[in-house]
Amino acid sequence: MLKVGYIGLGLMGKPIARNILKAGFPLVVHNRSREKVEELVKEGAIPAFSPAEVASQVDVVFTNLPDSPDVEQIVLGENGILQGGKSGLIFVDNSTIKPGMARHIGKLLQDKGILALDAPVSGGDIGAINGTLTIMVGGPVEAVNLVLPIFKVIGKTITHIGECGTGQIAKAANQIMVAAQMVAMGELMIFAQKAGADPVKVIEAIRGGAAQCWTLDVKPPRLFSGNRQPGFKASMQSKDLNIIIETAKEYGIPLPSCAIDNQLYQSMLQNNMGDLDNSAIISVLETLSNEKFRTQSVGS
Amino acid sequence: MLKVGYIGLGLMGKPIARNILKAGFPLVVHNRSREKVEELVKEGAIPAFSPAEVASQVDVVFTNLPDSPDVEQIVLGENGILQGGKSGLIFVDNSTIKPGMARHIGKLLQDKGILALDAPVSGGDIGAINGTLTIMVGGPVEAVNLVLPIFKVIGKTITHIGECGTGQIAKAANQIMVAAQMVAMGELMIFAQKAGADPVKVIEAIRGGAAQCWTLDVKPPRLFSGNRQPGFKASMQSKDLNIIIETAKEYGIPLPSCAIDNQLYQSMLQNNMGDLDNSAIISVLETLSNEKFRTQSVGS
Numbered sequence: 277m278l279k280v281g282y283i284g285l286g287l288m289g290k291p292i293a294r295n296i297l298k299a300g301f302p303l304v305v306h307n308r309s310r311e312k313v314e315e316l317v318k319e320g321a322i323p324a325f326s327p328a329e330v331a332s333q334v335d336v337v338f339t340n341l342p343d344s345p346d347v348e349q350i351v352l353g354e355n356g357i358l359q360g361g362k363s364g365l366i367f368v369d370n371s372t373i374k375p376g377m378a379r380h381i382g383k384l385l386q387d388k389g390i391l392a393l394d395a396p397v398s399g400g401d402i403g404a405i406n407g408t409l410t411i412m413v414g415g416p417v418e419a420v421n422l423v424l425p426i427f428k429v430i431g432k433t434i435t436h437i438g439e440c441g442t443g444q445i446a447k448a449a450n451q452i453m454v455a456a457q458m459v460a461m462g463e464l465m466i467f468a469q470k471a472g473a474d475p476v477k478v479i480e481a482i483r484g485g486a487a488q489c490w491t492l493d494v495k496p497p498r499l500f501s502g503n504r505q506p507g508f509k510a511s512m513q514s515k516d517l518n519i520i521i522e523t524a525k526e527y528g529i530p531l532p533s534c535a536i537d538n539q540l541y542q543s544m545l546q547n548n549m550g551d552l553d554n555s556a557i558i559s560v561l562e563t564l565s566n567e568k569f570r571t572q573s574v575g576s
Numbered sequence: 577m578l579k580v581g582y583i584g585l586g587l588m589g590k591p592i593a594r595n596i597l598k599a600g601f602p603l604v605v606h607n608r609s610r611e612k613v614e615e616l617v618k619e620g621a622i623p624a625f626s627p628a629e630v631a632s633q634v635d636v637v638f639t640n641l642p643d644s645p646d647v648e649q650i651v652l653g654e655n656g657i658l659q660g661g662k663s664g665l666i667f668v669d670n671s672t673i674k675p676g677m678a679r680h681i682g683k684l685l686q687d688k689g690i691l692a693l694d695a696p697v698s699g700g701d702i703g704a705i706n707g708t709l710t711i712m713v714g715g716p717v718e719a720v721n722l723v724l725p726i727f728k729v730i731g732k733t734i735t736h737i738g739e740c741g742t743g744q745i746a747k748a749a750n751q752i753m754v755a756a757q758m759v760a761m762g763e764l765m766i767f768a769q770k771a772g773a774d775p776v777k778v779i780e781a782i783r784g785g786a787a788q789c790w791t792l793d794v795k796p797p798r799l800f801s802g803n804r805q806p807g808f809k810a811s812m813q814s815k816d817l818n819i820i821i822e823t824a825k826e827y828g829i830p831l832p833s834c835a836i837d838n839q840l841y842q843s844m845l846q847n848n849m850g851d852l853d854n855s856a857i858i859s860v861l862e863t864l865s866n867e868k869f870r871t872q873s874v875g876s
């Protein structure tokens with residue numbers, strides 16, 4: 277059975293690592309804050325004290341970190357995965373980072389005989405806990421096939437897109453649509469309220485038609501009840517939009533609508549709302565419209 | 577049984593009128609081009625030669641017309657519904673027009689004892705044919721209750737939003753989301769292709785996750801096969817966006833993302849693409865990116 281390492285035990289990483297452990301894979305874990313390591317050690321994981329130490333004793337090492345520089349540091353930095361990993365190791369990154377960085381890291385690892393997969397996920401902490409994530413994979417097919425038994429315990433939809441970096445491109449594409457829906461939902465709810473229609477009735481009317489989406493299924497009840505807590509943090513949505521805009525610039529792709537969404541999320545950060553849910557983008561539209569979105573009694 | 581009139585036998589109006597007729601309601605029809613009248617007369621409808629003539633002999637008169645000025649003319653113009661209709665008549669408009677115009681018409685009809693419902697629909701010609709439309713209704717509840725047996729033969733989801741005009745506001749809200757999804761789909765498919773990921777694989781990967789929507793379920797296979805024919809015409813999407821932006825201005829609601837979508841659809845019209853499907857907005861993104869979206873062999 278494959279011996280697995282997991283580095284980065286945050287909101288997503290910890291439940292993913294736990295599912296790998298529960299499925300019976302021997303698991304070595306590392307995290308900056310040690311309480312999370314201890315938690316998984318109590319459940320049977322083996323602790324390590326650096327990325328190199330994890331990489332030196334496993335067949336497959338996963339990372340799950342906030343942003344591109346974090347992954348760069350953990351892989352290429354001192355006591356990093358590149359330093360500790362032997363030829364034949366497979367590196368799998370569950371973080372959402374720049375496609376260009378994923379390719380850069382993949383190339384350097386390959387030179388040392390380590391196969392790299394970028395495997396960002398979608399589905400939130402609920403999907404991570406339930407093992408029902410969507411996993412978008414870029415990298416060599418032989419590595420995908422070897423890691424598949426592990427992917428199957430953490431995700432439901434696993435798609436191999438293409439070469440190294442294409443998993444991150446698929447995740448960026450995903451986030452173009454998610455951000456567009458979040459902003460449109462905020463706009464249409466403020467529009468409905470200020471123009472005199474009950475937003476609860478409007479959502480009820482439109483959610484089964486051509487506007488149907490996961491966003492309209494899941495987020496309005498939370499906003500109606502006044503709940504703007506994450507879920508998926510606006511700061512992370514903003515980070516992902518920055519990745520998209522930077523990547524689009526690199527390839528020469530004007531994205532007029534996504535660029536506006538990026539600016540609106542930047543406004544959330546400027547107003548210290550980065551820790552709210554990504555659906556709380558409605559706050560920016562409230563400010564623009566000078567219209568406070570009212571808590572609604574659903575079913576009235 | 578209610579005697580029904582239907583004025584405007586276009587792509588949507590004809591199949592809706594046919595379903596009313598099939599359900600056994602006596603039906604009087606009128607349309608500018610007479611072939612469509614003749615078609616329904618062969619199936620049992622009674623022909624009329626002006627809106628006033630329809631209105632004078634029915635309990636409920638429907639209209640289904642392209643834009644606000646058309647409805648204004650048919651209701652308030654010479655030989656119009658206001659002229660022919662008696663007190664107690666119910667007027668139901670299935671067109672998508674400005675909420676302000678719906679309220680204006682409703683007020684003038686009410687002064688003559690005619691109850692008005694704005695009842696725009698969503699679901700396309702397929703929904704009209706199958707009687708599965710989403711109907712968003714604004715106007716007096718007593719009129720809604722009287723017309724409900726007819727609504728039930730033409731639609732599946734019937735929601736009474738509130739007073740006169742709120743049906744149109746709900747439809748506008750619907751179109752904010754639909755346009756956002758169409759533009760985002762175009763952006764993400766061009767982004768994926770130009771950044772080197774197979775758009776077929778990307779759509780396959782993301783359509784079951786947080787980006788899930790009717791748009792991603794239905795439109796990509798058509799675009800992959802090179803089919804940009806309607807469906808729902810870009811010129812109608814553009815008209816609806818104009819309604820939204822004008823209404824938003826009236827109420828003081830900045831809609832930054834919808835405004836961009838409006839501009840992009842305006843570009844389609846400028847490039848003589850108004851008769852293409854609303855998903856053909858990808859054409860504008862092709863031009864911006866100088867990247868021709870390739871026909872894809874699905875399943876490769």
